[in-house]
Amino acid sequence: MPLLSTCFPRRVEDFSNFEKQNGVKRLTILFILALAFGQAQAKVYFVKQGGQGDGSSWASALGSLHQALQAAVYGDEIWVARGTYFTTSGTNRSLYFQIKDGVKLYGGFAGQELAVSERNVEANQTILSGEIGTPSPDDNAYTVVFTKNVSAATVVDGFIITGGTANVQAEGDVFTPESCGGGWYNIAQNGTSSPVIKNCKFIDNHAREGAGLYNIAENGSSEPTIEFCQFISNSAKLDGGAIFNGAKGTGAVATGQIKNVRFEYNTADYGGCIVNRAFAGQVNPMIHKCNFSNNRAKVRGAVVYNDFSNGGQSKAVMFNNITGSNNVSSVGEPVSSRSGVSAQQGY
Structure with missing residues (x-):
């Protein structure tokens, strides 16, 4: 008791x-x-060129990044050693690297590191490439990286993204990876898509719109965070040589942050670097601590161009940016807007 x-x-x-x-x-x-x-x-998958293992360690690394992306689930990490990884070993232009929600993809490893902090991204260039088929870019992969309705737990950090060519001649307001987002296509469709993109270089990608990165909200909210990245020599036939932010639908919102990013030698008809366009809905990204130089718009907005239609609203919030020399537009200033649209600036 x-x-x-x-x-x-x-x-x-x-x-x-x-x-x-x-x-x-x-x-x-x-x-x-x-x-x-x-x-x-939660797992860490190791990927290394020539690897033939199960991905459980560097010594047993996978040789296929696609295989790691298919196996990884929310909370997992994928560590990728230096080298070039192609969207396909064949000629299918529609294949890309699709990043699942909550998966963290890290590049820049030599192949023996025990922590992400030990990698050297500059010394160990890790390239995601759409350069397939012949040496001509005309038959390259349409899009190199693809995300849809992913949360901010989704991270891509430490890669060079290059060679995407979304060159299909679409008509009207068509937003597909075949014509938009040569480097990366991010879509929020009846949901939110907010990947975190860090320490990446978007180089020599081509598209009708958003050659480097295309963010579109279709009755959803596109809210990526892009920081410590570079957009170099990307070219759009129409809008957004480096980045296109778009909203389609009365409730659609494209926001997100672009910070500490360098833009150089990007070209487009409108928005040599960035176009913000509301096809109904709102587009209001925050752009700060970025450096713009040697970019060109054949018509308007070598740095940023804001546009709207169908009652949409478009406004870039800009502060603490540096617009260097040689950002050239045929009409107007490097930061330009359609009549009735404004950009909040504070260089």
Whole structure:
């Protein structure tokens, strides 16, 4: 009996407090166990050119990035060693690297590191390439990287993205990877798509619109974070040589942040670097601490061009940017807007 009395409350009125206290303890224990279980389930997949293993270590690395992307699930990481990885070993232009929600993809490894912090992105160039088929860009992959309705837990960090050529002649307001987003196509469709893109270089990509990166919200919200990246020598036939931000649908919103990014030698008819266009809905990205030089718009907006239709609203919030020399537009200033649209500037 004394033993029982030390384990249970002696009075009936104390039993409620006992249950509350121990209920909290049980919930805490369950939470810790669930967290530990989730962490135990998260994996790191290792990818290295020539690898023939199961991806469990550098010594047993996978040779196929596609295989790692297919196996990875939310919370997993993929570490990719230096080298060039193509969208396909064949000639199918419609294939791309699709990043799932919550997967973190890191490049820049030599192939023996034990932590992401040990990698050297500049020394170990890790290239995602759409250069397939003949040496001509005309038969390259339409899009190199693809994301759809992914959260901010989705990270791509430390890659050169190059060779995408979305050159299909689409008519009207058609937003497909075949004509938009040569480097990267990000779409929020009846949801939100907010990938985090860091330490990446978008080089020599081509498209009708958004040659480097195409963000579109179709009755959703496109909110990527792009930081410490470079967009160099990307070319759009119409809009957004480097980046195109678009919203389609009255409730669609394209926001996100572009910060600490360098734009150089990008070209387009409108928005040599960035076009923000609302096909109904709102487009209002924040652009800050970016450097723009040697970009060209054949018509308007060598740096940024804002546009709207169907009652949409478009406004880039810009501050602490540097617009160097030789950002050339045939008409107007490097930051330009359709009548009735404004850009908040604070260089």
